[in-house]
């Protein structure tokens with residue numbers, strides 16, 4: 441009987457049901473990235489005992505709480521440090537770090553660059569939601585515009601370029617619309633022996649959609665479709681979002 445069919449989330453196998461429902465807004469790209477990550481692990485038939493997830497604070501910081509995987513979750517700005525420590529103690533484990541603006545450039549950039557320079561085998565998935573404000577007067581370096589724009593003198597970083605200069609062996613950028621391509625990139629990156637970085641451009645719905653900058657959730661997908669272009673191997677110095685008519689997506693470094 442159709443009415444008796446139990447419905448379950450496709451990513452249930454790796455979700456901590458006791459922690460669900462999540463705090464994430466319906467349609468937020470974080471959920472899309474996590475379900476793509478879970479699906480990728482299942483498709484790869486990955487040994488889940490050999491996967492560890494690290495995340496920091498804010499909405500993205502909840503990733504480690506919701507997954508049935510080895511996790512290390514530390515204080516703000518320490519997600520990469522914690523991941524590196526875990527990796528050194530468990531060299532056979534793949535460590536995946538989920539970051540947002542505050543964990544990353546604002547307070548974890550030195551750890552990011554050091555991990556890249558040392559070639560630590562990590563996969564960093566940076567969900568760029570362009571929102572983090574540390575205080576009314578201090579916007580993070582990846583937040584280009586928001587209510588406090590007139591007070592933000594920082595310019596947003598070109599993340600793929602920073603990743604390449606830091607020594608990443610694999611660098612890609614996608615949006616929550618490009619889930620299949622994101623899955624291919626996660627698969628490729630998890631097979632790399634070195635430092636890998638994937639940026640997912642995913643503006644926060646609370647700030648951007650509700651203020652009418654991108655429209656409703658479905659409009660955001662149309663926005664991604666109409667305003668992105670795929671250019672694999674594009675030199676990373678050309679990937680500054682501010683200088684592009686269309687945001688360039690693709691796989692830029694694959695050593």
Ligand code: SF4
Nearest residue numbers: 464465468499644645
């Ligand atoms: S839409 Fe914004 S506030 Fe909502 S979960 Fe996503 S990042 Fe957080």
